[in-house]
Amino acid sequence: MDDIYAINATKAEFREGYNTGDVDRLLSVFADGFADLSAGVPSFFGEEAKSVLRSRTVNLFQKYRVMLVVTIMSIRVVHNTAYDFGWHTLALVPHQGGNPITTRRRYFERWRKGNDAKWRIELFIDNPDVPPAMPDDEIDLPTIYLQSSQQ
Amino acid sequence: MVIEISCEEVWREISNYLENDVSPELRARLEVHFKGCGHCTAVLKGAGNVVQLIKAGTVFDLPDGFSNRLYKRLQDRLATKKHKRRNY
Numbered sequence: 001m002d003d004i005y006a007i008n009a010t011k012a013e014f015r016e017g018y019n020t021g022d023v024d025r026l027l028s029v030f031a032d033g034f035a036d037l038s039a040g041v042p043s044f045f046g047e048e049a050k051s052v053l054r055s056r057t058v059n060l061f062q063k064y065r066v067m068l069v070v071t072i073m074s075i076r077v078v079h080n081t082a083y084d085f086g087w088h089t090l091a092l093v094p095h096q097g098g099n100p101i102t103t104r105r106r107y108f109e110r111w112r113k114g115n116d117a118k119w120r121i122e123l124f125i126d127n128p129d130v131p132p133a134m135p136d137d138e139i140d141l142p143t144i145y146l147q148s149s150q151q
Numbered sequence: 152m153v154i155e156i157s158c159e160e161v162w163r164e165i166s167n168y169l170e171n172d173v174s175p176e177l178r179a180r181l182e183v184h185f186k187g188c189g190h191c192t193a194v195l196k197g198a199g200n201v202v203q204l205i206k207a208g209t210v211f212d213l214p215d216g217f218s219n220r221l222y223k224r225l226q227d228r229l230a231t232k233k234h235k236r237r238n239y
Binding site for chain 2: 004005008009011012015016069070071072073074075084086089
């Protein structure tokens with residue numbers, strides 16, 4: 001199995017971890033002590049990151065059925081490190097009924113190939129996607145910073 | 152389970168996909184990707200349109216005498232090659 005295919009396969013495990021509500025399957029994709037720089041939540045590093053992610057996803061799966069669509073834009077492999085980026089489109093359907101919440105986030109991941117030849121995510125960062133716009137219609141940078149500081 | 156595929160890989164395989172020259176596994180990966188990726192779907196449709204246009208021979212009218220000129224040029228090219236081979 002070549003490295004690109006192996007990363008695609010691991011990313012499919014990531015997707016299925018969410019879509020089946022299987023926390024262990026999801027966590028198996030992350031390296032021990034990875035860096036979690038997810039948008040809208042505090043950053044966690046080292047041993048704490050995985051336990052925080054477990055706690056977050058257990059909580060998420062208790063409240064919602066998750067449907068994740070992954071769109072990988074590109075994967076680059078440099079020796080035992082790889083980088084990929086793309087989009088995660090997430091639909092959260094409340095178990096107790098109500099309208100689903102749909103979000104689209106753009107993400108970047110750094111991967112590390114372990115001694116067991118398995119690829120795992122060692123850095124994850126994302127932020128909410130913004131609809132495409134012509135350059136003239138872009139929002140001023142200070143406005144964006146104000147919006148994010150109010151969150 | 153369908154394995155993910157990146158946009159860059161999709162673009163490399165689009166012409167093979169249109170020509171039915173991909174494995175069933177790769178076809179499934181591409182089709183799942185098209186469902187979730189509007190950009191690649193647009194590229195697929197664009198490539199499909201180009202293939203349709205080229206297949207529809209009536210779209211491109213050849214100018215008068217084009218066939219004769221092409222035939223003559225090919226004959227000249229072949230004659231030149233034969234001449235060069237003999238001299239070698």
